Amino acid sequence: MSPGDEPRERFERRERHERNEYDAYFEQDEFDEQAGNTNVNDGPPHRRTGAENEGEGDEALRQLMRQAVADIEPSDGSLDKLRRAVPARRARKRQALVGGIAASVLVALAVPAALHVANGGISGVDPAIAGHSEAEHSVAGTSSASADAGRSKQVGGTVGGSGGRTGTGRTHGKPATPSPDATEAVTSPTCAADELTATASIGNPDADGKVYGSFRVSNISKDSCTVDGPGTVQTIAQGAADATKVSVVDHTKGDAATGLPDPSTEVDQIVLKPGMAYEIRFAWVPSAACTPSGGGTGSTGGDATASPSPSPSASGGGSTGGTGGTADHAAATSTATTSSGMSTQMGTGTDAGTGTGGSGDGSVAVSHTAEPGDPSAAATIANACAGTVYRTGVLPASSP
Amino acid sequence: MAADAAGTTVDHLTETYRAHYRSLLGLAALLLDDTASCEDVVQEAFIRVHSARKRVRDPQKTLAYLRQTVVNLSRSTLRRRILGLKLLTKPMPDMASAEEGAYDLLERDALKKALRGLQRRQREVLVLRYFADMTEAQVAEALGISLGSVKAYGSRGIAALRVAMEAS
Numbered sequence: 159m160s161p162g163d164e165p166r167e168r169f170e171r172r173e174r175h176e177r178n179e180y181d182a183y184f185e186q187d188e189f190d191e192q193a194g195n196t197n198v199n200d201g202p203p204h205r206r207t208g209a210e211n212e213g214e215g216d217e218a219l220r221q222l223m224r225q226a227v228a229d230i231e232p233s234d235g236s237l238d239k240l241r242r243a244v245p246a247r248r249a250r251k252r253q254a255l256v257g258g259i260a261a262s263v264l265v266a267l268a269v270p271a272a273l274h275v276a277n278g279g280i281s282g283v284d285p286a287i288a289g290h291s292e293a294e295h296s297v298a299g300t301s302s303a304s305a306d307a308g309r310s311k312q313v314g315g316t317v318g319g320s321g322g323r324t325g326t327g328r329t330h331g332k333p334a335t336p337s338p339d340a341t342e343a344v345t346s347p348t349c350a351a352d353e354l355t356a357t358a359s360i361g362n363p364d365a366d367g368k369v370y371g372s373f374r375v376s377n378i379s380k381d382s383c384t385v386d387g388p389g390t391v392q393t394i395a396q397g398a399a400d401a402t403k404v405s406v407v408d409h410t411k412g413d414a415a416t417g418l419p420d421p422s423t424e425v426d427q428i429v430l431k432p433g434m435a436y437e438i439r440f441a442w443v444p445s446a447a448c449t450p451s452g453g454g455t456g457s458t459g460g461d462a463t464a465s466p467s468p469s470p471s472a473s474g475g476g477s478t479g480g481t482g483g484t485a486d487h488a489a490a491t492s493t494a495t496t497s498s499g500m501s502t503q504m505g506t507g508t509d510a511g512t513g514t515g516g517s518g519d520g521s522v523a524v525s526h527t528a529e530p531g532d533p534s535a536a537a538t539i540a541n542a543c544a545g546t547v548y549r550t551g552v553l554p555a556s557s558p
Numbered sequence: 559m560a561a562d563a564a565g566t567t568v569d570h571l572t573e574t575y576r577a578h579y580r581s582l583l584g585l586a587a588l589l590l591d592d593t594a595s596c597e598d599v600v601q602e603a604f605i606r607v608h609s610a611r612k613r614v615r616d617p618q619k620t621l622a623y624l625r626q627t628v629v630n631l632s633r634s635t636l637r638r639r640i641l642g643l644k645l646l647t648k649p650m651p652d653m654a655s656a657e658e659g660a661y662d663l664l665e666r667d668a669l670k671k672a673l674r675g676l677q678r679r680q681r682e683v684l685v686l687r688y689f690a691d692m693t694e695a696q697v698a699e700a701l702g703i704s705l706g707s708v709k710a711y712g713s714r715g716i717a718a719l720r721v722a723m724e725a726s
Contacts, residue, residue: 166668170724216688219716223689226667227584233597237575240604244571247609 165225169218252422346382346429351532353379354430358526358537369442370417371537373526374555377430386427387529388551391440396538398448398520403544406524408551415441415548424551435555438526441548448520448543522547571608574620579604581690582628588685589632591674599635603627625690626700629682636678672722680715683708 355378360371373391377383395401409418418441428436520543525536579600586596607623673681679701686697687708698708 166723170720215716219684219688219719220691222669223588223685224584226669226673227587227689230580230583230587230596232579232583236579236597236601237572240571240575240601240608243601243605244608247605251609 165218165221169215169222346384349377349379349383349385349430349528349530351528351530353377353381353383354385354528354530354533356526356528356533356535358524358535360537360539364417367444368415368417369539369542370415370439371442371524371539372437372439373535373537374435374437375526375528375533375535376435377432380432382429382431384427384429385436385529385552388424388549389438389526389528391438391524391526391547391549393547394523394525395543396521396523399522399543400520403445404522404542404547406547406549409439409441409548413548414443414546417441418548418550419553421550424553426552428552428554437550437553437555439550439553440524440526442522442524442539442542442545443548444542444545446544448541570617570620571604574608574624575604578621578624582624585625585685585690586628586632588670588673588689589629589682590635591670595635599628599631602631622696622700625686625692629686629700633678633682668723669719672719675722676715676718677711679703679707680711680718683711684715684719687712 354375356373356375358371358373361369363369375385375389391406393401393404393406395404407413409415409421411421418439430436519541521538521540522542522545523536523538524547525534526549527534582600582603583596586599590596590599603624606627607620673684676684682701683697686692686700687694692700694705694708694712697712698705701708703711
């Protein structure tokens with residue numbers, strides 16, 4: 159006899175006593191079910207008689223049901239699966255929405271265009287060629303938005319298919335900016351300045367002289383708190399850098415700072431649990447090389463060009479050339495030793511330099527102040543004179 | 559990165575998971591007939607409710623939304639399966655062998671078998687009423703039928719269930 163048998167018997171026993179009552183009830187009910195007759199809803203008198211005994215039978219049925227499913231256990235890792243799946247679904251929904259908007263815009267544009275092509279056959283517009291050029295269009299859009307390959311691919315596909323003519327990168331980037339996640343009800347209080355700490359980090363310049371870096375703001379208090387703004391990013395031009403030629407702009411999709419994450423990943427506010435952090439990332443994109451107010455001499459520059467040695471220890475006779483050269487190079491990192499290899503390429507570019515090497519160095523300090531007004535962190539971009547700082551909003555930091 | 563987009567999301571998810579996941583599995587198991595789909599249905603319900611969480615303003619309502627979604631998904635799963643059975647000329651032979659352990663137990667459970675014999679509506683009413691401990695009014699809301707229908711389906715379901723269980 160299994161443990162399930164006892165409630166089952168109780169359940170069935172009751173049935174033998176009461177079936178007649180139930181049957182009587184159903185017979186009446188049969189007619190009234192669809193009409194939703196209130197008399198029936200309130201229950202006829204004999205139903206109440208049944209209800210007196212209902213306690214036991216109901217309880218038995220409850221037990222039976224629980225027993226029936228008592229052995230079912232969640233499979234391993236189902237919570238982990240959910241943790242991954244929920245944000246993924248949310249992102250997909252967002253994409254579908256954005257994709258839908260983009261698609262309808264494109265259809266709106268494509269229908270008149272198609273009609274035009276259909277009507278103007280004589281004008282020599284070959285639909286196949288038109289389609290081809292559109293396809294290229296979408297490819298260009300995809301590559302410029304490499305940071306968000308998944309999404310741009312989707313939209314790119316739409317463009318290729320429907321033959322619209324808008325630049326894809328922009329159309330879908332815009333509606334996504336206000337992240338729906340950010341509007342979640344948040345209970346944590348706003349972070350105070352003393353609950354946060356900020357650090358800055360900066361990378362090496364890439365081939366175009368762009369320098370990427372980030373500010374990381376962590377919650378060092380014991381409680382969760384909310385940061386509801388992106389804070390400020392400022393620059394200070396130092397040395398030969400020209401303050402009027404240095405600006406800070408918000409990063410948008412398709413701008414020069416291609417290494418920054420898609421603006422759609424920014425959030426308006428973020429809840430920081432103790433130890434959690436968010437990031438503000440930035441990119442320095444030089445607009446011009448430093449004007450050599452006092453670079454290396456022409457001759458040393460020439461020397462340096464003559465020996466385009468890739469080794470960083472080319473400092474023997476070219477050490478002055480190295481320092482002189484750095485002033486010309488838009489975004490070489492810090493010291494002459496590391497940049498001498500590169501500076502040789504630029505040496506010839508300067509022919510006006512006189513005076514002491516090194517005085518022409520310019521740098522730009524980029525500082526970020528978190529939303530509460532404090533803390534701040536700063537990073538210095540060496541060999542920078544004119545250019546633009548592209549900054550992101552609040553980005554959830556991937557790992558502590 | 560999006561995973562941590564909002565700290566509260568994960569907390570809320572974990573919380574509801576701990577509190578309700580098992581009972582929702584049970585709910586699905588009683589409405590459906592195999593454990594594998596139960597897990598799928600409940601997972602899908604969690605994903606749907608949590609990714610549309612903006613609509614679920616009141617955290618008290620999360621469970622109600624979850625249950626409702628489980629019921630709806632179970633229905634469409636059954637419908638799909640019935641359709642699939644109609645399309646397949648004969649049942650797949652390995653279906654049963656793929657299911658093990660706890661499964662067999664379920665198969666043997668007389669109540670489950672009896673429940674399966676009921677009309678879908680009757681089964682839904684009984685399961686929500688007695689397993690999920692919902693009031694008749696809540697059941698009516700969840701199933702989108704009138705209170706009177708809930709009562710009728712419920713009592714008729716109980717009667718049918720008793721007959722089925724006595725017969726077994």
